[in-house]
Amino acid sequence: MQIWQMEPFPCGDRRLPHHVFPPKHMTPDQLMSKAGVQYFKVDLDDTVAMKKRLSRVKTENKINCTDVFTINESTPDLQDKLEEYYEPVTKEDNVVSMVTDGTCYFDVEPEEDEWIRIQVERGDLIVIPKGLSHRFTITPKNYVQMQRFLTKSKVTDEN
Numbered sequence: 001m002q003i004w005q006m007e008p009f010p011c012g013d014r015r016l017p018h019h020v021f022p023p024k025h026m027t028p029d030q031l032m033s034k035a036g037v038q039y040f041k042v043d044l045d046d047t048v049a050m051k052k053r054l055s056r057v058k059t060e061n062k063i064n065c066t067d068v069f070t071i072n073e074s075t076p077d078l079q080d081k082l083e084e085y086y087e088p089v090t091k092e093d094n095v096v097s098m099v100t101d102g103t104c105y106f107d108v109e110p111e112e113d114e115w116i117r118i119q120v121e122r123g124d125l126i127v128i129p130k131g132l133s134h135r136f137t138i139t140p141k142n143y144v145q146m147q148r149f150l151t152k153s154k155v156t157d158e159n
Contacts, residue, residue, distance in 0.1 A: 003026040104144040106134055
C-alpha cells in the first residue's frame with residue numbers, strides 16, 4: 001500500500017497518481033490518525049492467517065455479507081462505471097475492501113478539498129470509516145479484483 005496527499009483538483013486521467021508537488025507521502029499510522037482509515041496486510045497464500053484476520057475484521061465491523069467485485073477491460077460501460085465510482089460518497093457503515101488481484105485507488109477526504117490517495121494492491125485490506133467522504137478508481141492497468149465486506153444482506157454495485 002502507498003499513501004500520499006493528492007492534488008485537490010486533479011486534471012486529466014484519474015487513473016494516474018496525481019501527487020502534489022513536491023510529493024507528500026504518508027504512513028498507515030498517519031492515515032489512521034488523519035482520516036481514521038485502518039490498514040491490514042493479509043497474506044493471501046497463508047489461508048490460516050488470512051481466515052484469522054478476516055474473522056477479526058468481520059467481527060469488529062459486524063460484517064454479514066461479502067461479494068467479489070472485478071473491474072477490467074471487458075467490464076460493460078467501463079468509462080461510465082469509472083465516472084460513477086469516482087463521485088465522492090459517504091456511507092452509513094464502514095467500507096471494508098480487500099484486493100485479491102490487481103491494483104486500485106481509494107481517495108478519502110478527511111477535510112474539505114483535501115484528498116488523500118491510497119493505492120491498494122493484492123493482500124491490502126482497508127477499512128474506511130462510516131461518514132468519511134471517499135471515491136474509487138483503477139490504475140492505468142485497468143484491472144482490480146477485490147472482496148468487499150458488507151454489513152447488509154443486500155449486495156449492491158457501489159463502493
